[in-house]
Amino acid sequence: MCCYMACVVIIGLVFARRANQSTENYFLGGRSLGPWIAAMSAEASDMSGWLLMGLPGVAYWCGVADAAWTAIGLGVGTYINWLLVAKRLRSYSVVAGDAITIPEFFSARFKEKKKVLLTISAVFILIFFTVYASSCFVTCGKLFSTLFGLSYHSMMIAGALFVIFYTVLGGFLAESASDFMQSIVMIFALGVILITGTAAAGGPAAVAQNIRAIPGFTSFFGIAQPVMENGVQQVSGGAPVFGEAGSYGLLTILSTLSWGLGYFGVPQVLLRFMAIRKASELKKSRRIATVWCAVSLASAVLIGMIGRALYPTALQTSSEAENIFVVLSTNLLPPLLAGVVMAGILAATISSSDSYLLIAASAFAKNIYQGVLRRDASDKKVLWVSRLMLLAISAVGILVALDENSVIFTLVAFAWAGFGATFGPIMLLSLFWKRTTWRGAVAGMVSGAVTVFIWKLCLKPLGGAFGVYELLPAFLVSLAFIVGVSLLDKEPAPEIAAEFEEAKRMAAEA
Template sequence: MPVKIALLVIFILVTIGVGIYSRRRVHGINDFFLGSRKMGAWISAFAYGTSYFSAVVFVGYAGKFGWANGLSVVWIGIGNAVIGCLVAWLLLARKTRVMTHKLNVSTMPEFFGARYDSMAMKIVSALVIFVFLVPYTASIYKGLGYMFESAFGLPMNTIILIMTVLTGVYLILGGYVAAALNDLIQGVVMLGGSILMVFYILNHPEVGGLSNGLAKLAAIDSNLTGVFGPTPLRLGALVLLTSLGTWGLPQMLHKFYAIKDEKAIKRGTIISTLFALVIGGSAYFVGAFGRVMLNNEVPGGGNMDMIIPVMLEKALPDVLMGIIIVLMLSASMSTLSSLVLVSSSVISIDLIKGFIKPNIDEKKNMLLMRIFCVIFVALSFFMAIWENPTIDALMALSWGVISGMFIAPYLYGLLWKGTTRIGAWSGFATGFLVMAVGLAIELPKVGYAMGKVFVPGIGAIAMLASLVVVPVVSLVTKKYSEAHISKVFDASEQNAA
């Protein structure tokens, strides 16, 4: 216990120290939210990767879906690396950086407002982001709570409160600069901790090495060692939501706004992909052996969110458990900082400065952004201590609604001149309606217990439906003027050359 506490205290002190150091480099909104758009390859790639993988992945998804799918769950980690990182960077990074520079926009709602010449679209997207990122943040606090409860025996709500305060303090001090520097430090911890975690789990007597572990898994159910596992369709939905879903999440795309230049994009593409392959692959690989490690009995009276915490507490020595705790905290703090920054920005930048009070001075606007950081983490805290939903359900709800609504209008708006305003609105409506109707159908079947609904499946359908509807509607609705298209695309392409 003393070792774990010491490592935790060191991590917290470093985190706050980076926040204090970064405060000197924050002089305005551009510094606070985008780091002056001067982030290099390593910082941008690690910021993207650490924002991608949080305690939700390690505790919620890897544990629950590793239990259900066995070894095939590793496909999720592979999909995250290839689709969620490699293809996302190749397809979106350069165009996002160039177009957002040209249009002088800092947020996703500002992008929608400028690209589609629509104040209403800007307001609606801002409200959706603020409301539906709350459950995502809550899921991360919940994941940390389970991990710390298992390791330290403290009440979960107390742990969540401490983490909420820590997130608010270091982020309010240094904004994106603090978050990005911490991401680099945290990313190194995550890489080392993930590799050690795999080593110790595989060599634990309950597993007995890779070949013995696979044999024991097959003895429980031969489908658990199959290429696509016992539920291929559900596995496919998980891969789709957690991989393609990043293309529509504002906290992920935000990293492309802030990257320095095209050279940094090329290097960042490779770094982020390798990072995701190691972190995502390790998390899901470990989750695949949950049944073997725990004698095929779900801990905590059937609480799937406790699978990974109990596995690690059982397998790891104190020193390594301390490192893994720091790993989980690292993964989560970076995701939290991204979510809180993006959520506070949509109120202070998109709604207040962009709509309610356009002439507000920068100091007041930055103060407002810090205030809304506090409000957002407070809302997330109260949702995190809500007893009903499981971690994966909370995260899938956020990803499903936000990516379902935004992925197609953003992707086509960035890459295709023919995307119309009505086409983009149809994407918003389709993503939201699919999620709403899907939940309305499924919730009564399970007694309105959100944790029992396979929300990732509904989210995956929402994204696919939106990707189909937007181009179809755009082909038959009124096109933009040549002047508007030239303003958005032609100058951007010239600047990119």
């Protein structure tokens, strides 16, 4: 693992000089990414540690339904995002003032003068990426404390400090190059554990026989329900105790599938669309990204189920269940190979946290500091402000991650919903509906973000129909506000309409 971390630092050093030449290089890599790096770095930065810990943990805890429908939604969302959004955004971001950040694109798209949309976008990016960063720090803490037997807090902080150092060093190019390497390590780790775990359990038939005994565990339309006491699953006769299978109806399935909607609004993926060197290479990137995503998600779900068959009572809380990948690795593999596989979790965490920190820092430095507060700020000063902001965001993320009972999947789900509802609808309509107006964009962005908070904190605890994943209702609310306000507003200026047609033409020719 130390060797792996050294490789990551070397990549940062290699790209540091080029990254510091300009803010465009530091934040977007000078639009120079090839199709392989664009595709695999996008997926690696998107998936994060929850792919190797959070998703297998859900499958281990309550069976196939929740994990599999989530994976299906994400797989479909990945393909549609690369198919519809990638080429149009690559072209439009160049036409609209050569924008290098998502807030900058929205601001330029609607030709705003007072930078209201830019500021709102940057603020929400700061909020949701801070939650995202904290989920990565939780992953580091759980991984290192489980492996080395040291305290969660010290390991979490040590992991966070390494990520901060590396991200400050090399910027977007270093992040993308290392994410490419990390995507390979992640898929290797998943494959090794899937094959080894299946063999250790006696083969697929033996795994299926063991987990079928759990009510609802293997059903796509039911869900296993661990019997709990004081937050801990009960064990009887050496076996975990489960109650009657819970129902998993159509509304719940739609709610879980709605994870796919998040892709239209997550900046770490959208920036790869903007950064690829040629729009014509996006077709190849789409195929690479879709295959990688499908294989990795399916493997993660199966690993959680295999883990329940092999170690049915090893992990007795929903938070502990997220360590099943670590348990399988350390128990089934020789130490050297286990170290390589554990580096896969570190890879997943680093590949995401560096993206989150860099994009959040750029949202403040490039969009708020230079875009609103100090418009004459030099590139050098913007880079320094970005690094200071990165440290501040990291500090808040560490504070959020101090709770060692945090569930990675829950933290990621909230931040994912935030981005999907805040930026997804306005991204789609900005690219494909010429009638979208500035007021509609502001209304949609604010209503989507506010609905996520209200639904998550106030309505979801009521259960029933309100128990759906907050992304689905918030996405629909945002869409309704954008369309409604835009239709009530006057039509966009001819200049904006002309740019829309130009971007459409460029995308069609690419």
